[in-house]
Amino acid sequence: MNRSDILRDIAPVTRDHLVVCNIGLPSQELHMIDDQPTNFYMLGTMGLASSIGLGLALSQTKQVIAIDGDGSVLTNLGTLPTIANNVADNYILLIIDNGSYGSTGDQPTYAGKKTSLAEVARACGCDNVVEVTAKDTAQALTDALAAERMTVIVAKCASGNIKVPVITKDPVVIRDRFMTAIQS
């Protein structure tokens, strides 16, 4: 299974929750598979999905799922201590770890080599870290939502991308309908 297979699998779980989705192909795939007003698509700013998700979770009470990638988390590795030390039990960070920078042509990341993001997250002080295989991701996400405890899920999957159109929605429209969905 690759990233798009996981996104199809988890769509029934994420649909009813606030989702902050990583830049590039993850957002484009999520947009194509299951566009929802509760989805915030990042159109730029690699690495900040986890930070935006944490800020959002700390500022209101609904559950928030940040869908991130291994390459993006490596770009903003300081996010993991910040997450660990500012516990938001309505926050789940789902790192879809395909070991590559998918949006730029599947160049390998260090997470696909020697670096374990799950171990890094634990070392940073994150209390609930689970590493799962791709097929178990939807169940792990369901369990984490039910537990209502801040959780970092590292879902290991194969690299590879599908053909997917870019998102042409205006950023202010994406942001405005997301904020309306938060308040509803």
Place this chain on the structure above:
Amino acid sequence: MSISEQIVGDLVANDIAFVTTVPCKQLGGVIDAVEAHPDIMHVPANKEDEGMGLCAGAWMGGKRPMIIMQNTAIGVTINTLVTLTQFYRMPLPMLISYRGELKEPVACQAEMAVHTKALLAQLNIPTYHFHRKSDADELDAILKYTFMCNKPVAILTDATFWGGY
């Protein structure tokens, strides 16, 4: 009332409830006052662009945010300011210590100081420079302006403003 207490009073009066910071000697008093204030959630960041991501999420979640950082952060955060804060049209007051100005003891800091205003102007970011204590009297209006127009706004505070160190 200290200048730090005055500044934090203006933040609270403008409903700023989420403040992210990176460490700074000049702004240390403000950071301490932010940490101590019961109406402000203080989330220290490890890097300024991370902090801007936190602020974006906080604002969408209903808390007015602010970032406290040094002007060297302009060198770190241009992409984030442009492709997140400005692209999605989000408000972000940036209280910035203007290192490298008059009374600066560290030569290296002057190198970013000479670029700071030019970079902010290039980004079309409204910029205010606090040089004398009385300049801080404008902070309340600057904050109201920031949340009126949904822009990042820079408030540069130099060493003379803080009384030197």
